[in-house]
Amino acid sequence: MFVNRVKEIAWLEQLSLALASGKGMSCALLGLRRIGKTELMLNFRKNHTNENVLMPYLNIQSSMSSPMRFCLDFVHSLLESVCMHQNIKIVYKQSIKMDLPVIAGRLNDDIYDQVILLMTTLDTGEYDEALRITFKLPEMIANLFNIKVLYFIDEFQELHDLKHYKIDPYALMRTVTEKQIHTKYVVSGSIISLMEEIFKDANQPFFNQFNMLYLSPLTEEDSTILATHIWNYDSLSVNDNAFAMVYKLTHGHPFYIVAICERAFFEARFNDAIIDQKLVEYAFIREVMSHDGKLNTLFEYIFNYSISKVERKGALKQPLLILADEDGLTLSEIAKKVNKLSGHLSNLMKSLLKSDLIIKNDKRYYFRDQVLRFWLAKTSLGKSHDMISDTEIAENFISDLKERYLKKSSEYGRAKEFELYYFINENQGQSICGVKNSNV
Ligand SMILES: Nc1ncnc2c1ncn2[C@@H]1O[C@H](COP(=O)(O)OP(=O)(O)OP(=O)(O)O)[C@@H](O)[C@H]1O
Ligand SMILES: [Mg+2]
Numbered sequence: 511m512f513v514n515r516v517k518e519i520a521w522l523e524q525l526s527l528a529l530a531s532g533k534g535m536s537c538a539l540l541g542l543r544r545i546g547k548t549e550l551m552l553n554f555r556k557n558h559t560n561e562n563v564l565m566p567y568l569n570i571q572s573s574m575s576s577p578m579r580f581c582l583d584f585v586h587s588l589l590e591s592v593c594m595h596q597n598i599k600i601v602y603k604q605s606i607k608m609d610l611p612v613i614a615g616r617l618n619d620d621i622y623d624q625v626i627l628l629m630t631t632l633d634t635g636e637y638d639e640a641l642r643i644t645f646k647l648p649e650m651i652a653n654l655f656n657i658k659v660l661y662f663i664d665e666f667q668e669l670h671d672l673k674h675y676k677i678d679p680y681a682l683m684r685t686v687t688e689k690q691i692h693t694k695y696v697v698s699g700s701i702i703s704l705m706e707e708i709f710k711d712a713n714q715p716f717f718n719q720f721n722m723l724y725l726s727p728l729t730e731e732d733s734t735i736l737a738t739h740i741w742n743y744d745s746l747s748v749n750d751n752a753f754a755m756v757y758k759l760t761h762g763h764p765f766y767i768v769a770i771c772e773r774a775f776f777e778a779r780f781n782d783a784i785i786d787q788k789l790v791e792y793a794f795i796r797e798v799m800s801h802d803g804k805l806n807t808l809f810e811y812i813f814n815y816s817i818s819k820v821e822r823k824g825a826l827k828q829p830l831l832i833l834a835d836e837d838g839l840t841l842s843e844i845a846k847k848v849n850k851l852s853g854h855l856s857n858l859m860k861s862l863l864k865s866d867l868i869i870k871n872d873k874r875y876y877f878r879d880q881v882l883r884f885w886l887a888k889t890s891l892g893k894s895h896d897m898i899s900d901t902e903i904a905e906n907f908i909s910d911l912k913e914r915y916l917k918k919s920s921e922y923g924r925a926k927e928f929e930l931y932y933f934i935n936e937n938q939g940q941s942i943c944g945v946k947n948s949n950v
Contacts, residue, residue, distance in 0.1 A: 511739040512553045513764065514732045515546065518723055522554050525694060525721075526563055529658045532691040538666070539698040540705045541725030542879055543812055544765035547698040550725065551662045562657055566591040566648075569664035574671040577637040581628060581644045582606050588661070589613050589621070592651055618654055621647075637677050645686040652692030659693040666697035667704040680708060684715040695720075701819075702878070703866045727762030730754075736764060740771040741785055746778060748785045755787040759794045761880055769797050769804040798885050809885040816865040826862055827890075829855065833868065834886040837876045844875065 521537065528534025539547045548569070555565045566587040573583040586606050593600050593613060600613050607629070614625040624647060631640045648659040672679040687693065697720070699705040709720050728736065734753040741748050752774070760766035773793035774785050781789050797803040817823050832847045833839065841859060845852040859875065862868045869878050877883035 511736065512549065513736045513739075514728055515550050515553070515725075518550055518725065519554055521721075521723060522696065523558065525696070526558065526560065526658075526660055529660060529692075529694050530562060534694055536695040536697070536720045538705060538709055538720040538722050539696065539725060540702050540722060541698075541700070542702070542763065543700045544763070544808065545725045545727065546764050547700070547725055548664055549764075551664060551696065551698060555662065561595070564588075564591045564595055564651070564657055564659045565662060566659070567662040567664070570668050571665040574668045577640060577672055577675050577677065578632045580669075580672065581632060581640050582610065584644050585625065585628065585647060586610060586613075588648055588651065588659070589617065589625075592617055592621075592655065595655070595657065620654065621651065624650065637672075637675050638682060641672075641677065641679060641682045642686055645683050648693040649687075649690040657692075661693065661695050663695060663697045665699060667699040667701045667708065670704065670708075678715070681715040684719065688719070701866050703864055727760075728764055728767070729762060730757045733757040733760065733762050733767055736767050737771045740768065741775060743775075746775070746783055746785060749787065751787040752785045752790050755790040759790065759881075763879075763881065765808075766797075766805060766881055770794050773797050773803075798881070799888060805881070806885065806889075809882050812882060813867070813886065816867050820861045820865045822858065822861055825858055826865070829858055830862060830867065830886070831890055833875055833877060834883050834890065837883060838874050840873055841875075 518539070525534050525537055539550065541547050551567060555567060558565075568583055568587040570580060570583070573580045583606070586609075589610065590600070590613075593616075596617065598616055600609075600616070602609055603612075610625050611622065611629070614622040624643060628640060628643045628647075631643060648661055651657075652659050669679045669683075687695070699708075708714055708716050709718070709722055711717060733756060737753055737756045738748075756767055756770060760770060770790065770793045773796055774789050777789060777793055777796075778785050797805040798809070799806060817826065820826065828848050829844050832844055839847075841856060842852050844859070845855045848855065850858075859868075859870075862875075863870060867878060867882070868875050870876075877886075
């Protein structure tokens with residue numbers, strides 16, 4: 511089920527309308543990991559098919575191994591959507607490199623010539639020229655078929671990696687595309703600080719060239735709509751307080767909502783098929799803390815990825831953990847806590863801002879994502895902060911669950927018994943919602 515994003519969809523509709531009359535400005539979607547950027551792009555493409563506008567889609571994350579890979583993937587997605595538009599059925603026989611000339615040949619002689627030119631240019635290693643040919647192709651196709659092209663590029667900030675080949679992909683793309691009137695782009699990126707640098711830094715080629723749309727978390731109302739959809743089973747009974755707790759714990763982040771609601775659904779069989787706020791708290795703790803939690807896995811990935819991108823990784827941990835414990839601190843407040851001079855810490859904080867984990871607002875530093883902050887505080891500091899205020903509820907639920915589980919264990923077999931005890935033992939000694947597990 512796709513919830514809300516009404517404002518963003520209206521924006522994309524306007525862009526496609528403007529494009530139809532040779533106007534409009536390309537657009538960049540920015541937002542936290544898993545906030546719904548890809549979902550929005552795919553949903554828009556699915557529900558706004560327009561025979562006058564081609565909407566190729568490419569996630570370039572897997573295309574960044576070389577300029578060759580990127581150019582081939584870019585052209586392939588484009589030609590695939592032209593074929594669909596022209597009702598040409600394509601049968602893939604070999605690799606993209608082998609198939610592309612065949613597909614191009616079926617479309618048009620000029621396109622075929624460009625594809626062959628691209629291949630030979632790539633083979634000679636003239637990557638600047640290859641990128642120019644690649645970015646010219648959408649406009650050429652628009653002119654040939656009298657259509658418009660709205661190209662969706664996901665994980666746009668990854669294009670940066672082509673700089674390893676001594677080319678500036680953004681400068682090249684800007685030079686070729688800025689005067690195109692039949693082609694516009696909708697790009698998205700998860701590394702917000704990097705995306706902001708691309709589009710907001712006056713020294714960068716794309717400065718002020720794209721409209722920027724920030725995807726925010728869902729409202730409480732939309733969070734409830736999503737949870738209601740996930741829990742829509744006759745056999746389940748859902749208390750109203752469960753919905754409020756989902757919103758409170760997830761801050762409206764759609765992926766967190768889905769993960770926690772699904773976990774609560776599976777755990778509901780131990781709670782007499784009732785989903786209440788205690789069960790939601792328990793589902794949250796399991797998702798964030800346990801080895802099989804989807805949020806735990808996601809946060810580990812985000813944390814390692816973010817830190818891998820910046821310098822002086824080792825030294826960053828200390829200020830990061832200070833902020834995980836208490837965010838909203840100023841530079842001098844953090845410096846005092848880590849026992850460093852403000853001047854020295856200032857460089858570390860710059861690296862942390864680059865990691866994208868932290869933002870600075872009014873001279874104070876905050877975690878970009880409060881749920882990730884909670885995870886870091888729990889896993890690395892073993893401390894809790896006041897994210898869950900009524901701490902006893904989760905503790906009681908786990909006690910109840912254990913008691914009820916022991917009664918029902920014969921029904922569910924040894925596997926579940928092992929799983930539950932593994933979880934409890936695994937977290938032994940760490941606090942859950944501020945209460946030591948060993949009390950359970
Ligand atoms: N508008 C929405 N309605 C319902 N569910 C959503 C919505 N947006 C996102 N989700 C849920 O969150 C998940 C993550 O969404 P998506 O993959 O689009 O995030 P993303 O921002 O592209 O993530 P990444 O930064 O990792 O690329 C989806 O699979 C879906 O379960
Ligand atoms: Mg995505």
